[in-house]
Amino acid sequence: MAEKIHKCVSCTTYTMNEKCPNCGEATILPRPPKFSLIDKYAALKREAQKRELIEKGLY
Numbered sequence: 001m002a003e004k005i006h007k008c009v010s011c012t013t014y015t016m017n018e019k020c021p022n023c024g025e026a027t028i029l030p031r032p033p034k035f036s037l038i039d040k041y042a043a044l045k046r047e048a049q050k051r052e053l054i055e056k057g058l059y
């Protein structure tokens with residue numbers, strides 16, 4: 001599964017592209033949290049992001 005999810009800092013849209021499909025702003029590649037004590041939290045966060053992508057039809 002590809003994990004190269006970029007995030008637009010302008011409208012917070014998640015996309016696979018380096019440019020936001022909504023507003024054309026450059027997107028960033030959010031650094032995933034380190035997998036240690038917050039592993040469980042990271043998993044929840046990924047799940048939330050996945051749901052958001054599905055809602056926006058980007059997944």
Ligand SMILES: [Zn+2]
Nearest residue numbers: 008011020023
């Ligand atoms: Zn945007």
